[in-house]
Amino acid sequence: MLEKYEATAFMHEGETKPLYVRGTGPAVIVIHEVPGITPEVIRFADWVADAGFRVYMPLLLGKAGKPITPAYAFSSIVSLCIRREFHVLASNRSSPVTTWLRALARHAHGEAGGKGVGAVGMCFSGNFALSMMMEPALMAPVLSQPSMPLPLGAKRRAALHVSPEELACVKDRCARGDKVLGLRFKGDPMCPPERFESLRRELGDAFEGIELEDSVANPDSPAPKPHSVLTVDLIDSDGEQTKEAAKRVISFFRERLLAA
Template structure:
């Protein structure tokens, strides 16, 4: 897929049929755990759209992908505050294309870790009806700052007022997504009403629905995923 006057291209994969979910990879890549997450949604009646933004397919590569991201500064502004990364514009274009191609009201979105913030940003777009931000970690080294512009914040608030609160989760002892990060989102979005439902899971894990996911009834990660799935079902069935 290509965007803008200066083309940025990324492959886009899909699997399944049904309601539409754009699943944005996290820093480790589109590994087996991410594919397993996609399959859970496929089994629930979703078509999962997987944009391949960086890294090898089918396996994880944290160090290698960190180097790749640092070299992709035109798309990922991982240290920036008060603005989203340019890749968000490409992802908006993708969501709109998926919506139009399938002639539906809109799509759901999941972003994780490096891309967790993007799931919040995308809620500003008319093509996105529901969103889950898992352990949002940007901007790097600035836990009390937001990777969002003031204009984006107002658009997101307006759409959440219309469609209901989105979901966001972190582990309590996650050093990459600390309590101060959630505090900043709480002050920004929930000052007068609940626009984001926050989940704080016990422990020191990081990747809630992939690398640290435990597919056992009653486990905190399973509870969060089940709640997000129910939320997506309600939002996309309206």
Template structure:
């Protein structure tokens, strides 16, 4: 389904060299980084509040075949993915997390932040349309040393560095 992103990862890896590429998917693109694992260049997927499909909180936006191919790649190359969300997120609920763990189990590391860690004053759009803490590394980020959201950003950067620059 996401062939063009896989092609982009391959092209970026070819142009830049190195071990491979990483990607951070957020919200509607949250699972894209994981779907890109079928591309051999993809080494470091991060899922931030994956929200699709919107109409089924206990599902992931991947076909069974695609999920099996991703899991096989992760097992073959000993790769993991990271997933971040807020505890009370109404778009990326606990049921979705359970669905990811059902498919990817020990290949997935997750961090669920408490809602109290979220920036209480995101942009007006978020106040109007996103009823719960949602965007871990953007709108609901509290950009101050030592906060849980900054720690999440630091973990993501460390993960990308460890996979792409060991």
């Protein structure tokens, strides 16, 4: 499924990660979920590229193109928890990998041109797009089922996995007209409702939250509960609410990155 993508790499401050690039137009960074760049993540990235954007898809965990299995997901979760570039329990600070992602956004903007860059994070990477707003080129942040910090306790259920400085930057940008889009299933225990309540409280009308009933999720999903709005829990048929949510993400990119 990656045959249409250029397999390359991006290095920042000595840290190099694999990168898959496809398309022309303004840049959109697609940050995968656990366990990695699965076929369903590639399907969503294809839709973004086909809509007229240049997709940059970094590999942070796992093996690119490998289908999800319970064992594969478990091994990726273990890797996520022990690697220093991810702070899975941090409420008021972001993961160190977001510094690398901000550098990637600058690189992608310089290469692709246009008004700015979009980014969509999923699951463990969901809130990374908020931290990436410290980079001025990042103009279209999307948070799909943001799951960090792990929702252990009331404080973490409501936390946004950003530092006070990053949150102040996001709020300032939103006050000046920027927007943030979020997606979740209403019954998702990994992305509890308190998290979107925090986003609405902090960002006001600048935050657009799409919250779907669990009953509209893909019944053939390998996930034990509806979680991945844009990938395995999506029903790939027009008119299905999950497919319409994916279309809304793409229209958000158009509004923020293509509109005059």
